Amino acid sequence: MTGRLIYLIGPSGSGKDSLLDAVRERLGGQGCRVARRVITRSAEAKGELAEAVSPEAFAEREARGDFAMSWYANGLSYGIPRVIDDWLAAGDDVLVNGSRGYLPEARRRYPHLLAVLLTVEDGVLRTRLHARGRESAEEIEARLARNAGFADTLLAGENADLCLLDNSGSLAETCQRLLQLIEDHRPFAWPDSA
Numbered sequence: 607m608t609g610r611l612i613y614l615i616g617p618s619g620s621g622k623d624s625l626l627d628a629v630r631e632r633l634g635g636q637g638c639r640v641a642r643r644v645i646t647r648s649a650e651a652k653g654e655l656a657e658a659v660s661p662e663a664f665a666e667r668e669a670r671g672d673f674a675m676s677w678y679a680n681g682l683s684y685g686i687p688r689v690i691d692d693w694l695a696a697g698d699d700v701l702v703n704g705s706r707g708y709l710p711e712a713r714r715r716y717p718h719l720l721a722v723l724l725t726v727e728d729g730v731l732r733t734r735l736h737a738r739g740r741e742s743a744e745e746i747e748a749r750l751a752r753n754a755g756f757a758d759t760l761l762a763g764e765n766a767d768l769c770l771l772d773n774s775g776s777l778a779e780t781c782q783r784l785l786q787l788i789e790d791h792r793p794f795a796w797p798d799s800a
């Protein structure tokens with residue numbers, strides 16, 4: 607049986623990376639892997655969750671077919687390594703930090719994906735983006751403006767099945783609810799016949 611793609615999306619600063627980092631180990635224990643993204647972001651943003659590469663290296667890898675999914679947003683290129691298709695084929699679930707803009711294409715490629723939208727109250731989001739201090743004030747405003755563009759469209763049409771997960775409170779609480787949500791959406795499987 608193939609695994610499920612769990613596609614986590616939400617505004618910049620809503621806590622996607624923090625959440626993935628916090629649940630990675632526990633999810634590993636229940637057959638769900640967290641994908642490491644490739645991003646054309648400067649080296650200081652490197653971490654467990656992303657590999658920083660130059661735009662040239664990214665383009666080369668993309669042309670070689672190294673990515674299962676890739677998109678461009680916020681002035682950066684993002685790629686999800688193709689190894690996730692091997693993991694899914696082997697029956698593991700895979701959790702990725704996705705893009706709202708890329709969601710329609712992701713659905714075409716992975717029709718059974720579980721889309722989870724992380725939300726945060728507006729004021730809290732602005733405060734967290736400034737506190738994170740990764741982007742300039744101007745870049746933060748651009749990200750907030752991008753969010754406003756998604757507000758009306760995201761919950762319409764084929765996205766009616768989006769699972770909403772609020773992260774305005776504590777991260778520990780959101781982790782618990784994500785783990786529960788994944789468990790609750792586990793597809794029914796027939797027990798192995800003896």
Ligand SMILES: Nc1ncnc2c1ncn2[C@@H]1O[C@H](COP(=O)(O)OP(=O)(O)O)[C@@H](O)[C@H]1O
Binds near residue numbers: 624737778
């Ligand atoms: N529940 C939370 N409570 C307080 N701060 C949080 C919470 N979740 C995330 N943060 C902080 O908010 C900022 C944005 O989180 P991050 O994981 O980078 O978001 P994203 O990946 O969605 O852009 C970070 O500084 C992070 O430490």
Ligand SMILES: O=P(O)(O)OC[C@H]1O[C@H](OP(=O)(O)OP(=O)(O)O)[C@H](O)[C@@H]1O
Binds near residue numbers: 622623680704705
């Ligand atoms: O279409 P959108 O939903 O706006 O998403 C565009 C990109 O922005 C986020 O990544 P990034 O790591 O740059 O942002 P963040 O860490 O600031 O959320 C998200 O994970 C996407 O890769």
